[in-house]
Amino acid sequence: MQIERAAYAFQMEGNPVSCEELTQGHINKTLKITTDAGKEYVLQMINKYVFRNPIRLMGNISAVTEYLRQRVEDKRQAQHFILTYKGTYYHRDRNGEFWRMSDYVGGFALDTPETPEDFYQSALAFGRFQQLLSNFPAEALYETIPEFHNTIDRYRQFRASLELDPCDRVAQAKAEIAYLLKQEKIAGTLQLMRESGELPLRVTHNDTKLNNVLLDKETRKALCVLDLDTVMPGLSVHDFGDAIRYGAATAAEDETDVDKMELDLDLFRVYTEGYLEAAPSLTDKEVEMLPMGALIMTLEVAVRFLKDFVDGDLYFKTSYPEHNLIRARTQIKLAMDMQAKWDDMNRIVAETAAKMRKQ
Numbered sequence: 001m002q003i004e005r006a007a008y009a010f011q012m013e014g015n016p017v018s019c020e021e022l023t024q025g026h027i028n029k030t031l032k033i034t035t036d037a038g039k040e041y042v043l044q045m046i047n048k049y050v051f052r053n054p055i056r057l058m059g060n061i062s063a064v065t066e067y068l069r070q071r072v073e074d075k076r077q078a079q080h081f082i083l084t085y086k087g088t089y090y091h092r093d094r095n096g097e098f099w100r101m102s103d104y105v106g107g108f109a110l111d112t113p114e115t116p117e118d119f120y121q122s123a124l125a126f127g128r129f130q131q132l133l134s135n136f137p138a139e140a141l142y143e144t145i146p147e148f149h150n151t152i153d154r155y156r157q158f159r160a161s162l163e164l165d166p167c168d169r170v171a172q173a174k175a176e177i178a179y180l181l182k183q184e185k186i187a188g189t190l191q192l193m194r195e196s197g198e199l200p201l202r203v204t205h206n207d208t209k210l211n212n213v214l215l216d217k218e219t220r221k222a223l224c225v226l227d228l229d230t231v232m233p234g235l236s237v238h239d240f241g242d243a244i245r246y247g248a249a250t251a252a253e254d255e256t257d258v259d260k261m262e263l264d265l266d267l268f269r270v271y272t273e274g275y276l277e278a279a280p281s282l283t284d285k286e287v288e289m290l291p292m293g294a295l296i297m298t299l300e301v302a303v304r305f306l307k308d309f310v311d312g313d314l315y316f317k318t319s320y321p322e323h324n325l326i327r328a329r330t331q332i333k334l335a336m337d338m339q340a341k342w343d344d345m346n347r348i349v350a351e352t353a354a355k356m357r358k359q
């Protein structure tokens with residue numbers, strides 16, 4: 001009843017005849033609604049514990065998607081949100097829950113690339129997103145999660161947790177803590193470049209995982225990027241870096257055998273090619289800093305996992321007591337591997353940038 005009533009708040013074509021829950025996401029409740037006019041929609045209840053201000057969040061999403069829709073060649077390349085009869089992009093129900101509705105686009109998303117081409121497609125999608133929004137006034141967006149990639153601040157919070165050591169876990173993570181604290185200076189460099197204006201403020205996605213890219217069922221080409229909840233002002237190099245951290249790694253984020261975790265340089269090259277091809281408006285400084293984006297995103301998430309381990313697993317969902325420690329360890333291994341492959345990463349970026357300039 002609650003779902004049906006929420007659906008009726010939106011300007012759908014036809015009346016709903018069926019409703020199916022889509023269970024891929026972990027944050028919002030998501031339903032697919034089909035109407036008697038043969039139209040399909042996605043209805044979502046926004047998780048208001050994670051997102052404290054759903055109205056401002058929807059303000060970001062609608063501003064960005066409307067802007068994108070005016071600039072894409074194929075309408076499926078930007079999500080389309082449906083207005084309510086009140087003329088807003090959200091519906092607030094009697095229980096205080098917030099809902100939104102968008103067109104359903106048939107397609108599929110992958111957790112890991114089955115071929116390098118899949119990863120390349122995701123680079124094109126996120127690069128296009130960056131490019132199409134390059135003249136959008138990023139500072140006009142609301143910061144859904146303030147200081148999200150302020151690595152300097154992340155380290156400050158990390159050190160505060162170490163000092164408190166509320167669960168007596170610090171002793172279990174001595175080596176990991178020592179390594180991460182040694183990287184503190186380097187980990188702060190991009191934030192300083194943001195503050196000095198050396199790197200421009202951009203519209204960023206902040207969850208640039210492959211599974212947030214919708215691929216066309218027939219052509220397997222990227223259609224659009226999904227999950228715009230964390231769209232905020234930020235740095236392009238962070239979006240690039242997070243995609244690499246997650247997608248160009250040879251093991252899962254919580255692999256227990258750290259020996260399996262490495263940076264796959266071929267996938268790193270593939271993503272760099274797609275991203276630079278699709279986003280020619282990146283400045284030379286941004287391009288130069290792409291490897292740094294990958295390293296810093298990896299260090300930052302390692303710090304966040306380890307802080308959460310020390311705090312007693314308050315933020316990230318865990319399946320066993322050492323889960324966050326394992327995650328941090330595995331990310332540290334990836335960061336170390338990036339440092340070992342640093343010259344190769346920089347060479348690949350320089351070569352790719354030179355190739356793009358010639359085209």
Ligand code: GN1
Binds near residue numbers: 026145207253301
């Ligand atoms: C969280 O929930 P998910 O997987 O989309 C986190 C990211 C981390 C990621 C690590 C809002 O993302 O920043 O990189 O876990 N998102 C938030 O797995 O904190």
Ligand code: MG
Binds near residue numbers: 207227
């Ligand atoms: Mg997400």
